[in-house]
Amino acid sequence: MLQRSGLAGHLFEKPPWRPPSKRRPPTTVALLVLTVFLMAALVTYSLWIGTSGVLIKNSRDKTSSVVVSKKPKVPIQRIEIPLNCTNDGSTKIYVPGKPRGSRGAWWKERTELRRFTSKYPGGLPDLEIMFDTEDRPGIRSRDYIGPNATAPPPLFRYCGDKETLDIVFPDWSFWGWAEINIKPWDSILKEIKEGNRKIKWIDREPYAYWKGNPFVDENRQDLLKCNVTDQQDWNARLFIQDWILEGQQGFKQSNVADQCTYRYKIYIEGYAWSVSEKYILACDSVTFMVQPQFYDFFMRSMQPVEHYWPIRDDDKCRSLKFAVDWGNNHKKKAHEIGKAASSFMQEQLKMDYVYDYMYHLLNEYAKLLKFEPRIPEGATELCSEVMACHAEGQQGRKKKFMMESLVKGPSITNPCTLPPPYDRLALAAFLRRKDNSILQVKKWEEGYWESLNKQQ
Numbered sequence: 001m002l003q004r005s006g007l008a009g010h011l012f013e014k015p016p017w018r019p020p021s022k023r024r025p026p027t028t029v030a031l032l033v034l035t036v037f038l039m040a041a042l043v044t045y046s047l048w049i050g051t052s053g054v055l056i057k058n059s060r061d062k063t064s065s066v067v068v069s070k071k072p073k074v075p076i077q078r079i080e081i082p083l084n085c086t087n088d089g090s091t092k093i094y095v096p097g098k099p100r101g102s103r104g105a106w107w108k109e110r111t112e113l114r115r116f117t118s119k120y121p122g123g124l125p126d127l128e129i130m131f132d133t134e135d136r137p138g139i140r141s142r143d144y145i146g147p148n149a150t151a152p153p154p155l156f157r158y159c160g161d162k163e164t165l166d167i168v169f170p171d172w173s174f175w176g177w178a179e180i181n182i183k184p185w186d187s188i189l190k191e192i193k194e195g196n197r198k199i200k201w202i203d204r205e206p207y208a209y210w211k212g213n214p215f216v217d218e219n220r221q222d223l224l225k226c227n228v229t230d231q232q233d234w235n236a237r238l239f240i241q242d243w244i245l246e247g248q249q250g251f252k253q254s255n256v257a258d259q260c261t262y263r264y265k266i267y268i269e270g271y272a273w274s275v276s277e278k279y280i281l282a283c284d285s286v287t288f289m290v291q292p293q294f295y296d297f298f299m300r301s302m303q304p305v306e307h308y309w310p311i312r313d314d315d316k317c318r319s320l321k322f323a324v325d326w327g328n329n330h331k332k333k334a335h336e337i338g339k340a341a342s343s344f345m346q347e348q349l350k351m352d353y354v355y356d357y358m359y360h361l362l363n364e365y366a367k368l369l370k371f372e373p374r375i376p377e378g379a380t381e382l383c384s385e386v387m388a389c390h391a392e393g394q395q396g397r398k399k400k401f402m403m404e405s406l407v408k409g410p411s412i413t414n415p416c417t418l419p420p421p422y423d424r425l426a427l428a429a430f431l432r433r434k435d436n437s438i439l440q441v442k443k444w445e446e447g448y449w450e451s452l453n454k455q456q
């Protein structure tokens with residue numbers, strides 16, 4: 001369904017790219033009126049989230065449109081709703097039954113929704129979604145073709161691939177990951193930006209860097225074979241991330257913002273997509289993307305050679321060696337690739353747009369519902385404020401990150417306008433460009449190794 005509406009790929013697309021449009025600045029009078037209205041609306045709006053899946057319930061008529069202004073003539077006061085640890089008063093989340101399984105993961109994606117709804121109060125109609133927190137997608141397209149096929153069930157999760165129809169949704173790490181000391185995305189973007197200014201690209205180590213957990217996937221263990229030894233140098237510097245040790249040492253070695261010290265950084269999938277992707281892409285370094293199978297909600301908008309450098313998954317070491325040599329011999333172009341990716345992260349993937357993606361995705365989805373969602377009997381109520389107040393563990397990080405990433409009040413701007421779907425030709429051209437760039441790099445790579453072999 002999502003694929004048909006073409007929504008998933010379009011929020012951050014390049015061609016035909018349109019900057020998210022905002023409404024024209026309102027006049028001072030309009031501003032005041034709207035602000036008053038907004039305050040009134042705040043008092044009255046009622047917003048419910050429940051699930052059977054997850055149910056979002058809300059009375060649209062009571063809520064105002066929110067003030068929009070890019071360059072307001074008078075400073076807009078951001079309205080902050082004070083945190084109330086006994087009862088958040090306005091918003092509730094319901095999930096069916098009692099929480100089971102890994103509680104941590106279970107809470108997380110529900111709080112994402114909660115925080116989203118306080119950004120655009122009244123921005124969503126009643127809706128119910130099913131969310132699967134398993135890493136790998138599960139709705140196989142081939143089960144839903146043929147004359148007797150039923151429509152695929154709409155299932156939300158964090159990633160998809162070519163063979164599946166799952167609906168992709170931003171993962172929890174955008175709101176911080178206390179267990180491994182990863183701060184909320186907004187804070188990390190700021191830190192990385194600072195860091196990028198401090199260590200210029202040209203002054204970084206001229207090798208391909210990776211640090212991570214190789215035990216989650218064979219593909220990663222295969223990558224480790226490319227590490228530098230006394231006998232070989234494929235231009236790769238690879239390290240194992242030992243989370244237990246890092247934890248004991250207070251995560252001094254694993255701060256993602258401090259890991260932009262190499263000119264080239266390798267992204268390789270683990271069991272499924274990896275949350276590390278956005279931190280790598282934001283670094284200003286050239287991302288070496290080992291041919292991925294999965295995609296998260298933003299990645300399909302990015303282009304090989306423009307935003308990252310494609311690395312073969314069936315011949316990693318030789319591919320890495322060539323890529324580093326190419327970059328060190330084409331420094332300006334290489335740095336441009338790094339910069340294109342980091343500005344994509346800073347501008348297109350800033351938190352406001354992550355929320356806007358959620359906003360449009362859920363709104364378009366809700367239009368297709370053919371029944372009236374109801375709060376299921378025996379549902380458990382969740383509330384992110386209460387959760388934040390009572391969050392414990394990880395030396396207080398859990399609470400800190402939750403507080404930091406709570407949306408403190410409604411947005412002062414409207415969500416960006418959803419661009420129309422690609423027309424078929426434009427989409428085909430966009431996908432063709434991807435394939436061609438990857439093929440082109442393969443050809444360069446083959447030429448490079450042929451000429452090296454001839455010299456010997």
Ligand SMILES: *[C@@H]1O[C@H](CO)[C@@H](O)[C@H](O)[C@H]1NC(C)=O
Pocket residue numbers: 084085086087088089
């Ligand atoms: C918090 O919510 C409770 C219950 O709605 C209310 O009695 C209390 O006054 C609120 N506290 C603050 C500080 O707003």
Ligand SMILES: *[C@@H]1O[C@H](CO)[C@@H](O)[C@H](O)[C@H]1NC(C)=O
Pocket residue numbers: 146147148
């Ligand atoms: C579709 O359903 C009809 C009626 O039950 C059946 O005769 C036919 O074999 C089915 N076709 C496929 C491809 O399963």
Ligand SMILES: *[C@@H]1O[C@H](CO)[C@@H](O)[C@H](O)[C@H]1NC(C)=O
Pocket residue numbers: 224227228229237238239240
């Ligand atoms: C890769 O090589 C570097 C440099 O010799 C070394 O420090 C590092 O531990 C090696 N990584 C692995 C995973 O063996």
